[in-house]
Amino acid sequence: MTVRKYTVLAGVAVFAAAGDSMLSHGMKQVGSIPLDHLHNVIFAVTNPWVAGGILLLLAFFASYMTALSWADLTYVLPATSVGYVLLALAARFVLHEAVSPLRWLGIALISGGVGFVAGGPSHTTPHPRETESEERVEHEEELVSSGAER
Amino acid sequence: MKELYADAYTWCAIGVVVFASVVGDVLLARAMKQVGDVHALMRRSGLWSVVISVLSHPNFLFGVLAMALAFFSLLFALSWGDVSLVAPAAASLTFVGNAFAAKIFLHEKVDRRRWIAAVLVAGGVALLAG
Numbered sequence: 149m150t151v152r153k154y155t156v157l158a159g160v161a162v163f164a165a166a167g168d169s170m171l172s173h174g175m176k177q178v179g180s181i182p183l184d185h186l187h188n189v190i191f192a193v194t195n196p197w198v199a200g201g202i203l204l205l206l207a208f209f210a211s212y213m214t215a216l217s218w219a220d221l222t223y224v225l226p227a228t229s230v231g232y233v234l235l236a237l238a239a240r241f242v243l244h245e246a247v248s249p250l251r252w253l254g255i256a257l258i259s260g261g262v263g264f265v266a267g268g269p270s271h272t273t274p275h276p277r278e279t280e281s282e283e284r285v286e287h288e289e290e291l292v293s294s295g296a297e298r
Numbered sequence: 299m300k301e302l303y304a305d306a307y308t309w310c311a312i313g314v315v316v317f318a319s320v321v322g323d324v325l326l327a328r329a330m331k332q333v334g335d336v337h338a339l340m341r342r343s344g345l346w347s348v349v350i351s352v353l354s355h356p357n358f359l360f361g362v363l364a365m366a367l368a369f370f371s372l373l374f375a376l377s378w379g380d381v382s383l384v385a386p387a388a389a390s391l392t393f394v395g396n397a398f399a400a401k402i403f404l405h406e407k408v409d410r411r412r413w414i415a416a417v418l419v420a421g422g423v424a425l426l427a428g
Contacts, residue, residue: 152337212326213326213330213336213352214336214337216326216327216330216331217330217331217333217334217335217336217337218335218336218337220327220400220404220406221323221324221327221396221399221400221404221406222396222397222400222401222406222408222412222415222416223412224327225323225393225396225419226415226416226419229393229419229422229423232422232423232426232427233422233426235426236426250425251425251426253422253425254421254422254423254424254425254426255422255426256422257418257419257421257422257425258418258419258422258423258426259422260418260422261414261415261416261417261418261419261422262415262419264411264412264414264415264418265411265412265415267411268409268411268412271406272406272407273331273404273405273406273407
């Protein structure tokens with residue numbers, strides 16, 4: 149695991165939490181959309197909070213897919229749950245809201261779970277493309293060295 | 299009796315949300331494993347070629363469809379049940395379901411360390427999402 153890979157995993161957590169909060173804040177400004185006026189959803193996108201939230205959730209999806217390209221699903225998923233912890237911590241320390249003891253227990257459980265997974269390997273399955281490209285590089289290196297000998 | 303029906307509807311919808319999310323996650327994970335390490339691919343052939351190969355991958359497309367189904371069933375579940383039940387139940391059951399599915403379908407080595415993590419995270423999410 150490199151610094152860049154940890155940055156992608158941090159992006160998964162931060163973008164999900166920030167995107168969800170912006171979307172929720174924006175939709176509260178827009179107000180409830182009745183079922184017979186569903187097209188009002190399109191106007192909701194013009195709200196800057198909603199638009200920003202959608203952009204951040206797209207960034208979440210891109211980092212989630214990037215992480216899945218080199219790590220196991222059971223390794224990446226706990227990282228997504230760190231978003232819940234960030235939201236609760238932001239509620240307590242930025243918005244000065246009360247966080248109940250049960251929520252602190254939830255934060256402890258998630259942090260413990262993430263710690264358990266982070267201590268192990270990031271992927272446990274053979275990587276078809278990686279092995280294929282590694283083989284190709286090795287093969288090319290062999291060709292170059294045999295050419296040099298000649 | 300009416301309440302019992304509402305409960306049954308809610309749990310059915312939660313079941314569909316969990317099932318569709320797990321199917322979606324497994325398909326997306328499989329698509330990305332088949333595409334290969336995005337960083338290495340980007341160095342070799344550029345950003346756009348990576349984006350196109352991901353977006354045109356059949357597993358990716360079916361995965362996104364499953365995720366859309368999960369999203370809409372969540373909306374139904376929320377309209378039938380209480381948000382303090384639906385959100386934590388769906389989120390935490392998805393974590394445990396994903397651990398099973400990753401072991402069976404993606405052949406990941408879900409050892410004791412990862413099982414404990416899945417259960418801890420599922421419990422934590424249940425407490426925080428409510």
